[in-house]
Amino acid sequence: MTDLYARRSLFDDEHEAFRDSVKEFVAREVAAHVDDWEEAAGIPRDVWRTAGELGYLGLPVPEEFGGGGVDDYRFRVAMIEETAKVGANSLAAGFAAQTDVVLPYFIDLAAGEQRKQWLPKLATGEHIGAIAMTEPGTGSDLKGIRTTAVRDGDDWVINGSKTFITNGIHADLVVVVARTGDGAFSLFVVESGTAGFTRGRKLRKLGLKAQDTAELNFDDVRVHTSALLGEQGRGLHALMSHLPLERLNIAVTACAGTRAALAWTIDYVRDRKAFGKQLAEFQNTQFAVAEMVTELEVTQAYVDDAVLRFNAGELSAVDAAKAKWWATEMHKRVVDRCLQLHGGYGYMLEYPIARAYADTRVTTIYGGTTEIMKLIIARDVLESR
Numbered sequence: 001m002t003d004l005y006a007r008r009s010l011f012d013d014e015h016e017a018f019r020d021s022v023k024e025f026v027a028r029e030v031a032a033h034v035d036d037w038e039e040a041a042g043i044p045r046d047v048w049r050t051a052g053e054l055g056y057l058g059l060p061v062p063e064e065f066g067g068g069g070v071d072d073y074r075f076r077v078a079m080i081e082e083t084a085k086v087g088a089n090s091l092a093a094g095f096a097a098q099t100d101v102v103l104p105y106f107i108d109l110a111a112g113e114q115r116k117q118w119l120p121k122l123a124t125g126e127h128i129g130a131i132a133m134t135e136p137g138t139g140s141d142l143k144g145i146r147t148t149a150v151r152d153g154d155d156w157v158i159n160g161s162k163t164f165i166t167n168g169i170h171a172d173l174v175v176v177v178a179r180t181g182d183g184a185f186s187l188f189v190v191e192s193g194t195a196g197f198t199r200g201r202k203l204r205k206l207g208l209k210a211q212d213t214a215e216l217n218f219d220d221v222r223v224h225t226s227a228l229l230g231e232q233g234r235g236l237h238a239l240m241s242h243l244p245l246e247r248l249n250i251a252v253t254a255c256a257g258t259r260a261a262l263a264w265t266i267d268y269v270r271d272r273k274a275f276g277k278q279l280a281e282f283q284n285t286q287f288a289v290a291e292m293v294t295e296l297e298v299t300q301a302y303v304d305d306a307v308l309r310f311n312a313g314e315l316s317a318v319d320a321a322k323a324k325w326w327a328t329e330m331h332k333r334v335v336d337r338c339l340q341l342h343g344g345y346g347y348m349l350e351y352p353i354a355r356a357y358a359d360t361r362v363t364t365i366y367g368g369t370t371e372i373m374k375l376i377i378a379r380d381v382l383e384s385r
Helices: 013-040 045-053 074-085 089-109 113-124 235-271 283-311 317-347 352-364 370-383
Strands: 129-132 148-152 155-166 173-179 185-191 197-202 213-224
Touching: 013 045, 013 074, 013 089, 045 089, 045 113, 074 089, 074 235, 074 283, 089 113, 089 129, 089 155, 089 173, 089 235, 089 352, 129 155, 155 173, 155 185, 173 235, 185 213, 185 235, 235 283, 235 317, 235 352, 283 317, 317 352, 317 370
Parallel strands: 129 173
Antiparallel strands: 148 155, 148 173, 155 213, 173 185, 197 213
């Protein structure tokens, strides 16, 4: 496959050694199975456990709890890029939910026995995690959440429904966002098998078909006060403080997916002939490739800088929003053009560009829509002047 990584300067030798390890994992455990997972609409838990044993799922978990103790997000970037090369987008989405979305809540908010109880199993992949924010009537408007948690002695009683929950079917631990009175929100950890906690249908999606997305229901779910994650009433603050990493992950994934789609397309137009010439010899193809590569490299420069700022603790929610909306819109646009260059074959699922086309569409929606990202940026600019 064409290598479009030559000009990058984000990584050092340690990151590249880690990348080589991930390449071996992807070649051995992932590449040959992607089609089967998509057909079966699911990924075996064994893959999670293998990834966990290799240390890929628990990178940010402190070493004392079985993780890698790694704060450098560049290692995750390398992993995201390697899974993108083989079109394993469903796997990447599930792993991202675990490592970049769920784990930070446990790492930052869990205390004492909570850390001992939950972190080791999340790090090894023995437990799969999910976060339940979105509700049937509430998407990006988190303040519209209606799920409630009412104190009853030493317990909290949770009632409500959630939807579009990544890892929802297989999750062993679900971080539930619920109202706890006076307009405040709190976070609770609900374990699989808890009475009243049920999973609705596994949702059928346009893309990411092997990735587990579900509806979750909470009917008088009773959890002990020890299931409260972080401070009571500080749930919305916790959500806002963790969303930048989720959005950075989506931006990184968008660039990785764009790079993979371009590589497949460049190889295709070099091999495919029409009217006695390689497609790569036509000016239309050359202009399209030049435009797409430039879009990617310019976007990649911003996203790489965002990664470094995140590592330094300096990535703002606004800058994460910029990275998220721009990179995902670029990704969607480039994949569409790549499919066009494949012609009729691009519409066939035997070519990875077809699946990428379907998988890419959701990236401008989840983690906050493009429109919400623009509002965040506009408010920052207009209200600060």
